[in-house]
Amino acid sequence: MTTANNTNEFAADVAEIRRRAREHMEDGPITGSYGADREKVVKLLNEALATELVCVLRYKRHHFMARGINSESVAEEFLEHANEEQEHADQIAERITQLNGEPDMNPDVLSKRSHAQYVEGKDMLDMIKENLVAERIAIDSYKQMILYIGEKDPTTRRMLESILEKEEEHADDMANLLSAHSN
Ligand SMILES: [Fe+2]
Numbered sequence: 163m164t165t166a167n168n169t170n171e172f173a174a175d176v177a178e179i180r181r182r183a184r185e186h187m188e189d190g191p192i193t194g195s196y197g198a199d200r201e202k203v204v205k206l207l208n209e210a211l212a213t214e215l216v217c218v219l220r221y222k223r224h225h226f227m228a229r230g231i232n233s234e235s236v237a238e239e240f241l242e243h244a245n246e247e248q249e250h251a252d253q254i255a256e257r258i259t260q261l262n263g264e265p266d267m268n269p270d271v272l273s274k275r276s277h278a279q280y281v282e283g284k285d286m287l288d289m290i291k292e293n294l295v296a297e298r299i300a301i302d303s304y305k306q307m308i309l310y311i312g313e314k315d316p317t318t319r320r321m322l323e324s325i326l327e328k329e330e331e332h333a334d335d336m337a338n339l340l341s342a343h344s345n
């Protein structure tokens with residue numbers, strides 16, 4: 163009995179879902195059931211985008227400036243991270259457009275909006291430290307964004323969770339380099 167009722171209720175839901183899908187088609191993937199504050203999410207994603215782009219530049223700078231013993235392997239690691247931060251930036255920009263927002267890549271505002279900072283670092287140890295600090299900032303901001311989004315926008319949340327996982331790997335890589343270079 164219960165199963166039949168549930169099936170009927172679901173059938174009614176499907177009819178409602180089909181009806182609603184035809185409304186506001188210009189909103190693309192954003193339907194009436196989108197539970198988050200779209201503008202707020204776009205704003206948060208633009209802060210994350212700025213953070214990622216600043217991280218790309220910082221890691222690139224460090225990649226080219228890494229000098230000293232074992233500098234080649236460290237420089238390679240910096241480059242790998244730069245490329246992964248760029249992938250994150252691209253994923254975020256794509257999601258912003260799906261949410262009918264505009265990715266802001268204006269260089270004049272990037273460093274102001276970024277959570278992490280662009281620090282050049284005076285030597286390799288300093289660069290590693292600054293990268294670790296930036297990763298730890300990124301980890302905390304992604305965690306906060308994930309908590310804010312909760313169940314309201316599962317696609318954005320999943321993307322942020324996968325980026326967070328990467329940032330934790332990055333922080334671990336930098337922590338390992340730091341202990342290797344502190345001795
Ligand atoms: Fe990243």
Ligand SMILES: [Fe+2]
Nearest residue numbers: 297328329332
């Ligand atoms: Fe990172």
